[in-house]
Amino acid sequence: MDEDIEGDVGSLDVAALEEIREEFLGLDGLVDHAGFDSLLDPTELRIHVDDGIGDAMWCRFDIRWYQTGCYSVHHTDGNGVDFRFDHHPKPDAPDRHFHHPPDADPVTASCIEVTEPRLVARAVHQLWRRAYKTKETTSLNTAKNPP
């Protein structure tokens, strides 16, 4: 568990996660499957992707969304490259922050400004897609394209 929530974020919002699941499935044929870790005790949505950035064979997004609009979108892949787009209280960083690859550290302000679950899903997908296409992760947290 890589949670670093440091404030009250409310309950997990399964409806928002279902919207995000629908977006990812509709956005990219590389998404193999997507679902909750459990129906009886869901803690996160997992998006399984059939390819990864650079020579990674696969990647996965583990997503939590809370009723307050707080979220955590954690990317990991076959090469152990971890990064996270987060929105939650964190005393030493802006609420909306980005945990840089390859170890989800250090933390700086996130370039994602949209707040609806479907829009955040689309933004994460676009940013990931650019890294996938260019095979480099240095611009992951840059909203402008070209960077």
Place this chain on the structure above:
Amino acid sequence: MTTSDPPENLWEGDVNETVVEEWTDETTAFDRVRQVVDVTTEPQSAVEIADRARVSPPTARKYLSTMAEDGRVKHISTDAGSQYMRAPQMLAMRRIAAIHREHTKAEIRESIRELKEERASIMEAHEVGTIDELTLALDAGDEGWNDVARWRQIEQNLEIAQAALALYGFDPDDSHAAAVRTAESTTERRERGTFGDDASRSTA
């Protein structure tokens, strides 16, 4: 649901503006109002929801009242005018139906037992009896906030699981007797419950 080929071209300009443009291009105004209100957990005015859904306030008001009539949206009259949020029952029912479809009675009972155990251990670790007591005892940055989020989750899951369990006794069409008459092996069907043949899936 349509799965498209991977997009060929990257966006130009700001990704935040791009995703809003794509969303509004690919959806109808009704879709967007529905999608936005489905994740609205605190009452909001039609103007606020219109702003989030990128539609005009009259359009939002029209669709919100339709959805309120259908029971998808909860309408609240206040001194400041009408406010709207998602109807909690709709979401609970979707989760309950999915659990009822995918899990046996014994699995649900086991899950309830585990959730209660975990709740008891959180209470014991922090020496509190309610979630409110725990939030009052914590400062910003404390590690205990993970337990607050987890505890809320446990309470929600317990309510859902108990409702799913209660559904096993609900059989107005006497489907058990019908199943006995028509099926060779009925055990599985009875155990899986009322929504066993429902084609819709909430998770893959």
